[in-house]
Amino acid sequence: xxxxxxxxxxxxxxxxxxxxxxxxxxxxxxxxxxxxxxxxxxxxxxxxxxxxxxxxxxxxxxxxxxxxxxxxxxxxxxxxxxxxxxxxxxxxxxxxxxxxxxxxxxxxxxxxxxxxxxxxxxxxxxxxxxxxxxxxxxxxxxxxxxxxxxxxxxxxxxxxxxxxxxxxxxxxxxxxxxxxxxxxxxxxxxxxxxxxxxxxxxxxxxxxxxxxxxxxxxxxxxxxxxxxxxxxxxxxxxxxxxxxxxxxxxxxxxxxxxxxxxxxxxxxxxxxxxxxxxxxxxxxxxxxxxxxxxxxxxxxxxxxxxxxxxxxxxxxxxxxxxxxxxxxxxxxxxxxxxxxxxxxxxxxxxxxxxxxxxxxxxxxxxxxxxxxxxxxxxxxxxxxxxxxxxxxxxxxxxxxxxxxxxxxxxxxxxxxxxxxxxxxxxxxxxxxxxxxxxxxxxxxxxxxxxxxxxxxxxxxxxxxxxxxxxxxxxxxxxxxxxxxxxxxxxxxxxxxxxxxxxxxxxxxxxx
Numbered sequence: 001x002x003x004x005x006x007x008x009x010x011x012x013x014x015x016x017x018x019x020x021x022x023x024x025x026x027x028x029x030x031x032x033x034x035x036x037x038x039x040x041x042x043x044x045x046x047x048x049x050x051x052x053x054x055x056x057x058x059x060x061x062x063x064x065x066x067x068x069x070x071x072x073x074x075x076x077x078x079x080x081x082x083x084x085x086x087x088x089x090x091x092x093x094x095x096x097x098x099x100x101x102x103x104x105x106x107x108x109x110x111x112x113x114x115x116x117x118x119x120x121x122x123x124x125x126x127x128x129x130x131x132x133x134x135x136x137x138x139x140x141x142x143x144x145x146x147x148x149x150x151x152x153x154x155x156x157x158x159x160x161x162x163x164x165x166x167x168x169x170x171x172x173x174x175x176x177x178x179x180x181x182x183x184x185x186x187x188x189x190x191x192x193x194x195x196x197x198x199x200x201x202x203x204x205x206x207x208x209x210x211x212x213x214x215x216x217x218x219x220x221x222x223x224x225x226x227x228x229x230x231x232x233x234x235x236x237x238x239x240x241x242x243x244x245x246x247x248x249x250x251x252x253x254x255x256x257x258x259x260x261x262x263x264x265x266x267x268x269x270x271x272x273x274x275x276x277x278x279x280x281x282x283x284x285x286x287x288x289x290x291x292x293x294x295x296x297x298x299x300x301x302x303x304x305x306x307x308x309x310x311x312x313x314x315x316x317x318x319x320x321x322x323x324x325x326x327x328x329x330x331x332x333x334x335x336x337x338x339x340x341x342x343x344x345x346x347x348x349x350x351x352x353x354x355x356x357x358x359x360x361x362x363x364x365x366x367x368x369x370x371x372x373x374x375x376x377x378x379x380x381x382x383x384x385x386x387x388x389x390x391x392x393x394x395x396x397x398x399x400x401x402x403x404x405x406x407x408x409x410x411x412x413x414x415x416x417x418x419x420x421x422x423x424x425x426x427x428x429x430x431x432x433x434x435x436x437x438x439x440x441x442x443x444x445x446x447x448x449x450x451x452x453x454x455x456x457x458x459x460x461x462x463x464x465x466x467x468x469x470x471x472x473x474x475x476x477x478x479x480x481x482x483x484x485x486x487x488x489x490x491x492x493x494x495x496x497x498x499x500x501x502x503x504x505x506x507x508x509x510x511x
Contacts, residue, residue, distance in 0.1 A: 008094025009158050012068040013203050013256065018184045019071065021055045029057060029085070036074040036083030036313035045266035045291075045314040047211050051184065052262040052289050056087040058149055060102045063091065068099060070151070073288055075336050076313040077147045078368035079397040079433060086311060086336060087151045090256065090286075092203070094158040095134070101141065101151060102128040111144040115394050115430065117332075117362040136307065138334040138364050140394060145431055147368075147395055152334060156256060156284055156307060161202055164254065172196040172250075180205040180257060188212065189240040189269065193232065195249045201257020201285070208260050209242045215265040234275035235298045235323075235347070245274035251281070258286040266314055267292050274300050283307055290317040294337065297321070299353055303328040312337035315369065321345060324353040324381060329361070336366035342373045342388065346381035346417050354382045354417075361389050365407075367396040372407045372429075375422065379449075380415035386422045393429040393460075402464055406438030410453055413443045422453040429460035436486060437466035441475060441504075448474035456482040466491075469503030477504070482511040 022032050032054070038044030056072035072085040091097055103109070112129055114122035120133040122141065131153060133139050139153040168177045176197050178190075182204030189209065192199060201207065213224045225238040232246050242259060245251045251274065261271060271287055271294040274280050280300055284307040287294045294310045294317060297303050303325055310319035310333075319335035322328050323345045335341040342360050346353065365372035373388045393407045404411050407429045410419055429436045437460075439453060449472075466486070470477050484491045491499050493510045502508065 010063065010066055010091060010093040010097060012063070012066050013090035014069055015053065015071065015204055015206060016183045019051065019053050019055060022057065025054065033074050033083035033085060036076045037081060040315050042216050042266050047265045047268070048262050050263065051206065051208060051260045053206070053258070053260060056085065058085060058087050058104055059151055060104060061089055061099055063097050063099045066091070073311045074313060075311060076338060076368045077397070078399070079147070083313065084148045088154065090154040090156060092156045092158045092256065097133060097155065099131045099153055100125070100128060101131060107149055108143050112141055115140040115142060115364065115392055117364065117390055117392060137332045137362060140364060142394060145395070154307070154309060154334070161255065165200055168198045168200065168254070172198060180207065184208055186210055190243045191232065191240070192243065192245040192251050193248050197248065198252045198254055199243065201253070201255040203256040205255065205257040206260055207242070207257065209264055209269060211263045211265065211268070213239065213265065213268050215268050221267045233273060235273065235296065237270065237273070239269055241270040241273035243272040245277050245280060247276045249278045251277055251279070253282045253285055256284045258288060260288040261291050262289045264291040267316070271295055274298070274303070276300065278302055280304070285309070288312065289314065290337070292316050293318040293321055295320045296323060297325045297328060298323045298347065299325070299349055301326045305330040306332055308333045310335040310337045314338045318343065322355060322358050323347045324349050324355055325358060326354070326356050328358045330359070330363065332362045334364045338369045340371045340376050341365045341367055343371070344375050344383055344386050345378045346383055346415065347378050348380045351381065354384065355386070356384045358385070359387045359389070360391065363391040364394065365391070366394040367398060367407070369398050371405060371409045371411070372396050373424065373427070374409035374411070375419060376409055376411045377413045378415055379412055379417040379419060382417045383422070384420045388424045388427065390426045392427070393432065395431045396429070397431070397433040399434040402434045403440065403467070404438070404442045406435040407432045407460070408437050408455065408458070410439045410451060412441045412446060412449070412451070416447045416449055418449050419451045419453070423456065424454070424458060425456040427458050429458070429462065432460060432462040434462070435464040435467055436460040436462040439477065439479060440467060440469045441471045444471060446472055448472045450476045452478045454480040454482065455484050458484045460486050462486055465499060465501050467501045468506045468508060469501070470505055473505060475505060477506045478509070479506065480509045480511060
C-alpha cells in the first residue's frame, strides 16, 4: 500500500501470495532452519523445492498507516552449528520512517541494539521496538551477542517504478528494457549481452531459477555442460549463471527484485555474473541462497553496486566478489552468507587484468563460514588501491582455521600478484571469535611478492591476536596501524609485540 505522510511517499515490499508461513508450507521451524546446518556435501548443500522465503514467525511490523510485511530466510550459526532465521523487511521512502516492530514470541527487548552505518535510533516501546531511520541503508536489530531472532530493515529511496521504467525505455529503447512484474517467476537463466540493456525487477518480483542439472558430486559438477555457455562468459563457466552479463556496455539491474536460488543443486549455477563489460550498475537486488558465488564481477570496468543483499548458507556461497575489476564501488549492501562476503581477487587472465580502484563503503557483514572484508585466496594479478570503509562486522564466528580466517584480511594462497595501497578504515567489528585482522602468506611455495596495507580507526572485539606473516623470505609485508583498538586496548609501538603476532619480513608501523 502506498501512502503519503509528513515525510513524503512510502511503500513496503510485499511479496506475492505464494510466500506463506511455514505452517502453510507444511514445515516446522525446526525442520526449516535445519537446512542451513546440513553437512558440507552435495546432499547437505542440495536443492529444495520452491522458494525458501517465508513470512516471519518472529515479528510483525508497521510504519504509520503502512503495513510492513516481515519475511524470513534460513542462515547458519557456526558457534552453535545450527540454522536459524533472519527476518527482514524492505521499505521505499521519500524521508524518515519510524518502524514499529512487534515480536511474535518472547524476546529480551532490554538487550536489543541497532547495527547500522547510518544514524538511527532504536527504542523499546510497550511490548515492542521502534526503529527510526532517515537514510537509505540497512538497519539490523540484534539481542546482545545472540545470533538468533535478528531483524534487518532495508530502507530504500523512493522511486516511481512506472516512471523509472518509462525513462529507461525512452533512453535505451523498449526492446532493451526487460521487466518482471510482482510475482513468482520460474526462469532458466537470463542473458544481458547487448549494449544499453536494463533488467528491471519490480518490488515483489521473485526470480526462481529452475533445477535443471542434477549435480550430485564433483564428477557430475565437472562433466555437466550447457551448450553455448563457455562461449558466453570469460570466467570459464561451463553452465550459464542465473543472470549473465557478457561483453556489453551500459548494463543495469534495477528495481527492487529478489532472486531466490534455492531450487538449484549445489554448484548448479552461479548467481549474477558480469564478465568483460563496461559501465555496470546493480541496485537494490536481494540474492537468496546462492548455489555458488552470488555476485561476480570479472574483468569489468566501471561497476556500481548499491543497496544489494546476499543471504545464504551453502558452502561456497560467496556474496560480492570483485575479480580483475577496475573502478568499482559497492555501497549500502548487506551480506550474511556461506563463505567470504565482500572480497577482491584476481583470478588470472592477461597481465593487465588487475584489480584496482575499488571501494566498499557502508556495508554490513555477518560471517559464519569464512571472511568478511578483504582479499582472500587467489591473487594471480596485481591488486591496488582498494578501500574498505565505514562498515560493520556484526559477528564472525568461523574458526575452523584461524591462520586463514578473519574479519579484515589479506590471505595469499595462490598467485604472484602484488597487493598495494589497500586500506581498511572506520570499521567496527562487534564480535570475532577468531582473528579480527589477518594478513599472511598462507600457502607454501609461493613466489615472492609485496603487500602494503593500512588499518585505520578500527574498533573491534576478538578472541585471537591480529596476525602478520610471510613464508617466503623474499616477500615484503608492510603494515600500518593507525588507531586500531582491540578489546578496549589501542595498539601502540610499546605494546605491538604483545598484541600482535609477527613472522618473517614484516614491517609494522604505528601512526
